[in-house]
Amino acid sequence: MKLYYSSTSPYARKVATVAIETGHEAVIERLAAAPHPIDRDAQVVAANPLGKVPTLVTDDGLTLFDSRVIAEYLDAHTRRRRVFPNEGAARWTALTQQSLGDGLLDAALLIRYEQTARPAEHRWDLWQQRQFDKIGSALARIEEWSPALTPDLTIGTITLACALGYLDLRFPDYNWRGAHRGAADWFAAVSVHPSLEATRAPQPLAA
Numbered sequence: 742m743k744l745y746y747s748s749t750s751p752y753a754r755k756v757a758t759v760a761i762e763t764g765h766e767a768v769i770e771r772l773a774a775a776p777h778p779i780d781r782d783a784q785v786v787a788a789n790p791l792g793k794v795p796t797l798v799t800d801d802g803l804t805l806f807d808s809r810v811i812a813e814y815l816d817a818h819t820r821r822r823r824v825f826p827n828e829g830a831a832r833w834t835a836l837t838q839q840s841l842g843d844g845l846l847d848a849a850l851l852i853r854y855e856q857t858a859r860p861a862e863h864r865w866d867l868w869q870q871r872q873f874d875k876i877g878s879a880l881a882r883i884e885e886w887s888p889a890l891t892p893d894l895t896i897g898t899i900t901l902a903c904a905l906g907y908l909d910l911r912f913p914d915y916n917w918r919g920a921h922r923g924a925a926d927w928f929a930a931v932s933v934h935p936s937l938e939a940t941r942a943p944q945p946l947a948a
């Protein structure tokens with residue numbers, strides 16, 4: 742299988758973590774991509790019209806996106822363990838955790854693109870502030886959940902960990918731990934999983 746990948750993409754990290762947990766790491770070839778909303782990567786666009794990573798091309802010729810679909814595919818074809826709970830409250834909880842993590846990331850990516858891709862004269866401070874507000878209320882919910890969060894890896898906890906890791910990567914001065922001690926402690930505990938360690942973005946990074 743071939744995975745269009747960027748080592749700084751938190752959604753790609755989510756899929757790479759799932760690939761390790763489900764035992765697919767050795768059968769996935771990573772194709773380095775340079776996704777960007779303005780300077781679109783033509784190779785990725787040829788596979789995925791949205792031009793986004795992660796995008797997976799399977800051995801039987803399917804082209805899959807986005808990270809949610811790829812994660813489900815890998816889980817359904819697991820060679821090791823599953824990360825999507827089968828049923829019941831555990832399943833809905835993990836899926837909702839995934840949605841919150843993805844949504845936090847969507848807001849963070851909008852800020853990142855506003856700061857790096859949009860010309861300074863077109864930036865809108867209120868827009869960025871409202872995206873930070875969204876991140877803030879997502880963090881408050883993770884904090885609320887934190888007493889019940891375990892360090893076990895499910896699609897929910899993997900996504901939350903990738904989302905918090907992305908805040909550290911791209912917004913190192915945003916002190917999210919200060920008001921979210923429970924979330925911070927949980928993040929420290931979950932981050933020791935070898936699959937999360939192996940997929941952490943290299944630092945320091947070029948912009």
Ligand SMILES: N[C@@H](CCC(=O)N[C@@H](CS)C(=O)NCC(=O)O)C(=O)O
Nearest residue numbers: 750752776777778793794795807808
């Ligand atoms: N919902 C998508 C989001 C993927 C995404 O936005 N990836 C970013 C990189 S972190 C990207 O490819 N951006 C290029 C673009 O926006 O055109 C997923 O879960 O995979």
